[in-house]
Amino acid sequence: DQQVKQNSPSLSVQxxxxxxxxxxxxxxMFDYFLWYKKYPAEGPTFLISISSIKDKNEDGRFxxxxxxxxxxxxxxxxxxxxxxxxxxxCAASAPEGAxxxxxxxxxxxxxxx
Amino acid sequence: NAGVMQNPRHLVRRRGQEARLRCSxxxxxxxxxxxxxxxxxxxxxxxxxxxxxxxDESGMPKERFSAEFPKEGPSILRIQQVVRGDxxxxxxxxxxxxxxxxxxxxxxxxxxxx
Numbered sequence: 001d002q003q004v005k006q007n008s009p010s011l012s013v014q015x016x017x018x019x020x021x022x023x024x025x026x027x028x029m030f031d032y033f034l035w036y037k038k039y040p041a042e043g044p045t046f047l048i049s050i051s052s053i054k055d056k057n058e059d060g061r062f063x064x065x066x067x068x069x070x071x072x073x074x075x076x077x078x079x080x081x082x083x084x085x086x087x088x089x090c091a092a093s094a095p096e097g098a099x100x101x102x103x104x105x106x107x108x109x110x111x112x113x
Numbered sequence: 114n115a116g117v118m119q120n121p122r123h124l125v126r127r128r129g130q131e132a133r134l135r136c137s138x139x140x141x142x143x144x145x146x147x148x149x150x151x152x153x154x155x156x157x158x159x160x161x162x163x164x165x166x167x168x169d170e171s172g173m174p175k176e177r178f179s180a181e182f183p184k185e186g187p188s189i190l191r192i193q194q195v196v197r198g199d200x201x202x203x204x205x206x207x208x209x210x211x212x213x214x215x216x217x218x219x220x221x222x223x224x225x226x227x
Contacts, residue, residue, distance in 0.1 A: 043119075043220040046216070099216075100158040103148075103157070
């Protein structure tokens with residue numbers, strides 16, 4: 001039962017343009033959502049998060065949007081830079097879940113010069 | 114380095130041996146989580162511990178796997194009698210334990226079973 005889904009295994013974007021990564025979830029009890037970035041042979045690095053009481057959170061080039069009715073969140077990166085090339089994971093947690101994170105399968109983002 | 118420290122980074126074991134993976138949380142963090150990542154998949158939760166207590170082990174296989182976080186020293190994930198299917202990257206994360214606070218990850222231990 002995949003409660004968090006990232007349906008695009010890969011995404012290719014030109015440098016300077018906007019990258020949009022998508023994530024869908026099925027568990028309506030999720031109330032906290034995070035995006036992590038992962039380089040090969042390294043651990044996931046926390047990027048940005050959003051709680052369910054908000055629909056948008058922004059930090060520099062990164063913005064996360066949450067649509068609770070559609071059970072959908074997205075990460076916007078603008079402008080995209082070569083160093084953004086990595087695998088991006090969305091994750092979610094629920095209050096009754098003892099803070100354990102449920103991860104999507106990841107989307108590999110490639111920024112082309 | 115005040116980040117989450119995991120060792121070893123790579124561990125090779127033969128079938129039937131024991132594997133011990135260690136994790137020191139970020140300074141100030143007393144909540145530790147272990148996750149496993151199989152190739153081309155996302156991370157899967159295994160266990161959540163606080164000092165000397167297992168809070169949630171719902172993701173741990175029922176046999177051969179155990180975890181501890183003693184009063185002193187790192188958290189240990191122990192896999193007894195390893196099998197080929199245990200080959201994976203094992204990641205540890207730590208947090209302050211408060212609601213809506215991110216978990217911060219170490220660089221993982223890559224376990225290979227011969």
